[in-house]
Amino acid sequence: MSDANTAVTELSVEDLTSIMRSSAGEDESVDLDGDILDSAFTDLGYDSLALLETVARISRDHGVELGDDVLDDVETPRDLLAVVNRAIAAA
Amino acid sequence: MQPTPSPPSPSPAPRGVALLFPGQGAQQHLMAAGLYHAHPPFRRLVDEVFEVWGAEGAALRADWLSGSPDVDLDGVHRAQPLLFAVDWALGRLVLDWGVRPAALLGHSVGEVAAATLAGVFTLEEAAGLMADRVAHIASAPAGGMLAVHAAADDMAPYLHSDVVVGAVNAPRQVILAGSEEPLAESEARLRAAGFTCRRTRALSPFHSPALAPAARAALPALSRLPLRAPRLALHSAYTGGPLSPDEARDARFWAGQPAAPVLFGPTLDALLGTGELLLLEAGPGQGLTALAKRHPAVGTGRSTARAMLPARARGDASDLRTLRTAVEALAAEGWPVPDRLPVAAPASTP
Incomplete structure (x- = not known):
């Protein structure tokens, strides 16, 4: 049962992409098509504030607590997924 | 028989280059230090800035390149002059390659670097202006x-x-x-x-009325400078568009900047409305590049945004790699670029 829960709440790249899209405004343009896993967030148009907004939405939607220092070593979506899923697994 | 090679198709006119200069908050520990170590043309330009700062220039350089700076790099005494030095030297580097930019646009202190490149101030005058500005801002409330x-x-x-x-x-x-x-x-x-x-990253209330007294105090020294009309299209994030010769020669305009709001987003929007551009961020980090990438004109590919430095200072190899990417973007448009850039030694890769 707990395995099933973990599978449900683990953040997938599709979840992340959808959250990143929803954090951008309608008047903004973000291109998250294709393989973004190893793209730098800045190349995708996400600066540190936009990334914090993304993390805040992940915390809210997935009920996981992420500290402010979580982004110190995060440069790509792959990095962020690893950090978030570690926190989810530890919860 | 070998087919004769077809003559090269005429390359389309290159897109105009707009240089973007970041301001307060973009400073980083060891920003552009990799270029200073490994790219002599950049080193000469930054040293030229420190030279005109005199004795203070040596202290600025020492704190910039130090693992443990004597003075907080986020405070006005270090952040402002070092941002100016890195922004100006990167912009000057591009001009020295033979690129004539269609526009210069700076954020906050980045606009002073842009104005200096456009000839409103000489480098010596800019150093004097910056030193005076820093002294007045330092006496403002935290x-x-x-x-x-x-x-x-x-x-x-x-x-x-x-x-x-x-x-x-x-x-x-x-x-x-x-x-x-x-x-x-x-x-x-x-x-x-x-x-x-x-x-x-700021310890002073930049671009708020709390700096109005500092702005007023900067007026006398600025009024004594022979301000010149810009020789390059200088777009201002304070007016939202290109500066007219009269605006650029108005001492009150420059004195007031630390207390006035920076309308970078709307100004970039207007600039991107003028045509297809290659935006190059000439300064530390990639904050302005990230903002530009969200603009529909860049998202659709009509315009492109590239940074000359990495998002975070990560050592010499990463600085050199990012500069190379920017040079390749210029070359792809048909702009002149340097024949050779230093290649980072594999050993210096972190």
Whole structure:
């Protein structure tokens, strides 16, 4: 049962992409098509504030607590997924 | 028989180059130090800036390249002159390659670097102006800047006489500015209301009325300078468009900047409306590049945004790799670029 829960709440790249899209405004343009896993967030148009907004939405939607220092070593979506899923697994 | 090679198709006219210069908050520990170590043309230019600063220039360089600076790099004494030095030297580097930019646009102190490259000030005059500005701002009350993921129009309930919108960076990114206590109070209310906030690296209330006395105090020295009309199209984030010769020669305009709001987002929007551009961020980090990439003109590929330095200072190899990417973007448009750039030794890869 707990395995099933973990599978449900683990953040997938599709979840992340959808959250990143929803954090951008309608008047903004973000291109998250294709393989973004190893793209730098800045190349995708996400600066540190936009990334914090993304993390805040992940915390809210997935009920996981992420500290402010979580982004110190995060440069790509792959990095962020690893950090978030570690926190989810530890919860 | 070998087919004769077809003559090269005429390359389309290169897109215009717009140089973007970041300001307060973009400074980083060891920013551009990799270029200083490994790219002699950049080193000569930065040293030229430190030279005109005299004895203070040596202290600036020492703190910039030091693992443990004597003076806080985020404070006005270090952040402002070092941002100017890196911005100006990167911009000068591009001009020296033979690129004639269609526009220069700076954020905050980046506009002083842009104006110096455009010939409004000489390098010596800019150093004097910066030193004077720093001295006046240092005597202002402590304060800061707070980036908020929100539209400027949503900020009204969180503003008062001492907390204002100090910068509009994008449709959903504003910077509030003010003295420390009232700013902290606004921050607490914003966080409670669910806004994502992040303190910008600043210890002074830039672009808020708390710096009005510092702005007034800077006027006498600026009034003595022979301000010149820009020789390159100088777009101002304070007026929202290209500066006219009269605006550029107005000492009050330059003196007032530290206390006036920076409308970078709307100005970039207007600039991108003038045609297809290759935007090059000439300064530390990739903050302005990230903002530009969200603009529909860049998202659709009509214009392109590239940074000359990495998002975070990560050592010499990463600085060189990023500069190379920017050079390749220029070359792809048909702009002149240097024949050779130094290649980082594999051993220096972190």
